[in-house]
Amino acid sequence: MAEPILSVRNLETQFFGPEGVVRAVDGVDFDVFEGRTLGVVGESGCGKSVTARSILRIVERPGRVVGGQILLRPADGGAPVDLLKLPEAEMRSVRGGEIALIFQEPMASFSQYYTVGNQIIEAIRLHMHLDKRAARARAIELLDMAGVPQPSRRIDEYPFQLSGGLRQRVMIAMALACDPRVLIADEPTTALDVTTQAQILDLLRELQAKRGLALILITHDMGVIAEMANDVVVMYLGRAVESGSVKEIFGAPRHPYTRALLRSIPTVLAKPRTRLSTIAGSIPHPFNRPKGCPYHPRCSEIIGTVCETAEPPPIGDASREVRCFLVGGRP
């Protein structure tokens, strides 16, 4: 396989609050390749969004990336650059330029006081040396590409005049303004209706095929992962508990959490009125993070005291990795 565009190694991000330290991301490894989609999946509090923010170094205080490497391979094929070591001024051209981010709630991500055109044009002019007229033409072209109908009219509208689906299209247009090589989509369709979700996922696929984008898709929805991702990382309480190809994750999951998660999702294929299998208990509060393997209090395949005391090390490599004593690594 080709060299990855982006490699995340042993990423650790912590929040330093008055009540203690929250290990929001606690050892995450993955690779992202050109033209492929990496799905990052997990329930609330698993650290998937903080991972995205860590890559762009936009973690809000009191959070801070405390360890690991984020290696971006330059477009000219030179040696990878560790984004965590980059001076802030250079990081600014990476954000939006090399790596772009789209958010779940497009309403909250736009300013309500400027037209969408204003906001896209600003992004274009920050990264590219275009005059106002050329930037506007480029913005219209981008809106058109993102499937916004009547782009030359919509460009002068305000975000509140657009529907949720259209806002997400505008967001995608803006993210792609400077031809990024990596696009991080953080729950891009969670706030949308199913038929609109289908439209947006279709658009992302089409844009990826056209531009060879590397896509990091963050979601809680296993259905979206199955449909979109080539590779998958499953996260639980800040850790990547399992990673592998989409076929491996869905066909031969090895971590008990992945297995339980897959069993517990409702599906349209189920027989009516069938009970779902469940995962006992609920996700612990980040301050009450269990010792040992963070999943052990809910795990149905717990081995014994080893799971309660020791943290399972990653077994395998970045393309297929599992952190569970069932798989190996027992002290």
Add this chain to the structure above:
Amino acid sequence: MTALLEVEGLVKHFPIRKGLLRRVVGQVRAVDGVSFTIQKGETLALVGESGCGKTTTARCILRALTPTEGKIKFNIGDASVDLARLKRRELRRLRRHMQMVFQDPYSSLNPRMVVGEIIGEPLLINGMTDRTQRRKRVTELMEMVQLPAAYLNRFPHAFSGGQRQRIGIARALALSPELIVADEPVSALDVSVQAQILNLMLDLQDRLKLTYLFVAHDLSVVKHVSDRVAVMYVGRIVELAETEALYTRPLHPYTEALLSAAPTPVPDAVSTRIILEREIADPANPPPGCAFHPRCRYAIARCAQQVPALEEVEPGRWAACLRARELSLRGIGVEAT
């Protein structure tokens, strides 16, 4: 089987007011002629996308909103009452027979009351003034929803989302209602917790012979809990059928599109998705004829002129489409188990 609830021609319009004099300049036709019945002990799901009128319909049934038109017959004991016409005082007597479970367990519980008070409040209001009696019933309810009775004196903030939803369900069950209206009861929960709540609702239904009106947007959740499904689009029911039949062989093009848009957790599932063009019609200004026709790939000229009525196309299967009898639409197969 007997019908617990019969809704006939339910209409709810919200006026649009403008200007200094707040003159009415139009109507949002949130619910525009909805009819269905719910049998005793069954679960009817009301599904649709945002703005389709499913929540408004549910709120009209509970009379949280007063319907503009239509009948809502509620058959309780030997009596049958029209909820749409009842006065406030008469309603109060009936409210104990129908309760609601809300979507957001974070905002639907009073943060200043402990769990015991939250669950016991409906009992107190309905005349159970004896403390020990009330406490006994609350403990019983907590056991029913699998909450440790030791949590009686804790405040809602000490609970997780799933536990809060259990509290909400216990409160709804306090007065032994016949009908539970659940408006997106699991959509704010994580998947692993969602499964627990859905199972609990199924168990409680079997145990207490409850009747559910289950309002949801998620077709996979609906598949797991409902006996029959009504699909809504811009204020109207476009299709109503038994769950299995509706999923495997839909009769309305909108149902077909909705089903094909639902992501399935199976990689490499043959992607023959129908991507609907454009957006959901505006209920303040719906297109003429069938509201779905501008997005429908089977639309013919007549669809733009004639509003299709909800008709019984096959026994037990209702659809509002001029072409329901001639189209053969694609559903979702049953998983081989």
